[in-house]
Amino acid sequence: MRTFVGALLVVAASVGSTNTTRATTPDADRALAAWALEKFDGHAHQAVVVRDGAIVAAAAGPPDSISYPQRVASISKMVTATAVLRLVEAGRLALDTPVFRILPELFVGTDSSWSDLEVDDLLTHRSGLPTNTEKWFDDTWFSCRDAVVDQLTNATHATTYAYSNTNYCLLSLIVAAVTMKPYAAAVRSLVFAPLGIDDVRFDVAYLNLLGAGAWRISAPDVARLTCTIDPESPRTEFCPDGFLSDLSRRSLVGASTSEYGRGVMRWTTGAWGHSGTLDEARVLTLHLPDGTIGVLLSQYTMDREPPVASGTRLYPWVEEMVEATVRVTVRATVRATGGTMGTPP
Numbered sequence: 001m002r003t004f005v006g007a008l009l010v011v012a013a014s015v016g017s018t019n020t021t022r023a024t025t026p027d028a029d030r031a032l033a034a035w036a037l038e039k040f041d042g043h044a045h046q047a048v049v050v051r052d053g054a055i056v057a058a059a060a061g062p063p064d065s066i067s068y069p070q071r072v073a074s075i076s077k078m079v080t081a082t083a084v085l086r087l088v089e090a091g092r093l094a095l096d097t098p099v100f101r102i103l104p105e106l107f108v109g110t111d112s113s114w115s116d117l118e119v120d121d122l123l124t125h126r127s128g129l130p131t132n133t134e135k136w137f138d139d140t141w142f143s144c145r146d147a148v149v150d151q152l153t154n155a156t157h158a159t160t161y162a163y164s165n166t167n168y169c170l171l172s173l174i175v176a177a178v179t180m181k182p183y184a185a186a187v188r189s190l191v192f193a194p195l196g197i198d199d200v201r202f203d204v205a206y207l208n209l210l211g212a213g214a215w216r217i218s219a220p221d222v223a224r225l226t227c228t229i230d231p232e233s234p235r236t237e238f239c240p241d242g243f244l245s246d247l248s249r250r251s252l253v254g255a256s257t258s259e260y261g262r263g264v265m266r267w268t269t270g271a272w273g274h275s276g277t278l279d280e281a282r283v284l285t286l287h288l289p290d291g292t293i294g295v296l297l298s299q300y301t302m303d304r305e306p307p308v309a310s311g312t313r314l315y316p317w318v319e320e321m322v323e324a325t326v327r328v329t330v331r332a333t334v335r336a337t338g339g340t341m342g343t344p345p
Contacts, residue, residue: 032325033059039317043300046070046219049325050227050293053236057325058220069201069216070297072283073276073311077168080211081123081263082229083175083190085248092178095120099170102177106148106170113157119174121159122167123262128158129166136165136209144169144210161259165212168263172211183210194243195228197221206278213278219295226273226285226293229253229264233291253287267315275311282306284314292326294318 028049036047036059045061046068060066087093099117100107107114113128121127129151141147148170172183179186184202192200201216208214217225227239231249235241244252252262253272259265266272270289276282280300287293296314300306308314 028057028325029059032057032321035059035321035324037061039321040298043298043304044070045296045298047297047321048219048223048293048295049322050223050238050295051291051326053227053234053239055220055223055238060219066220067199067218069199069218069221070283071203071276071278071281071299072215072217072222072297073213073278073281074165075217075222075274075276075283075285076209076211076213076215078225078229078263078274078285079187079191079215079217080168080171080175081252082225082244083187083211084119084123084171085244085252085262086190087175087178089245089248093119093174095123099174102174103170106145106152106173110152111156114152117157119171120262121157122171122174125161125163125167125260126159127164127167127170128155128160128162129164129170130155131162131164133165141208143208144172144212147208148173163260165209168212169208169210175211187211191225192221195221195224195240197224213276219297222285222297223293223295226287226295230287230291230293265312271315275314277310277312280304280306282308282311282314284311284318286315286318288319288322292322294322296321 032047032049036045040061042061044063046066047059048055049057058066064070084093088095095118097119098115099119099122100115117127132151135141136147141150147166151166175186176183181189188200192198197217199218200221203214203216206214224238227233228243229249229252230239231246231253233239253264254261261272263274264272265274271286273284273286275284280302281298283297285293285295296318298306
């Protein structure tokens, strides 16, 4: 996919939680809708493409509209990490704060090595807390706190990278403790309200995951968050300035390990974002190396096997939908301006 640089038609439209300027044409929306209907074969989906700080195309399949909050699974971790960085910027938390100083009651009777556990170890999955994925879904733990106490009691602190839901479950408890609010209420104040995102929900089926995987958010609002934390994106109405400093944005996206920033997955291609896999949900928000953002949220019925094993496997789908959408947008712009297309992207 070649990078296209040029002017796009700008029209007003309402997408997601707030009114926002879109750089789009009806042709782009129709192209994305056709692509998504074929890919998802009638199953629920939302798809959004963002370039240069604006939505260039959006589409949704049955039964819900593009603005209806969908299960985003582990994309929730990006939300939680953003909330933590907002607290750091406000001086209410530091990346090197020892976790036991915030929640000392969780460490009673645990190994002494946990005294070295810092907030940043959780953000970057360098805590030593094991993955234990199956225990989140077999009624072993009925709450986030249960999971944290169990794993702190049966593990020791380590600094090697190991992706773990428990890291972000514990970060959720930290956000709640620092703000003295329930986690969901704190994140609404720290993240969603400042971005004008007002229709978000907690997935009641996965409340024990908290900020590791329980949010329901629409694709346009996932795209808004992704664009806003992007250090390279132009600051626009859709990707506002002043929400986080440039230093914090680079802290989130930057490579603390080869695979993970802070609440952000990284690919060897230079892309970053986050995937999610939960029951029949397969989701991905992806910032491609050329700066384009693609968001795919899909939900399959329980009687059908999803076509990809995990949200991460949607990577080539995002590339494909972005290429198709941008190509149509460029052609429509050229027709409207009377210019020449040259080499298609």
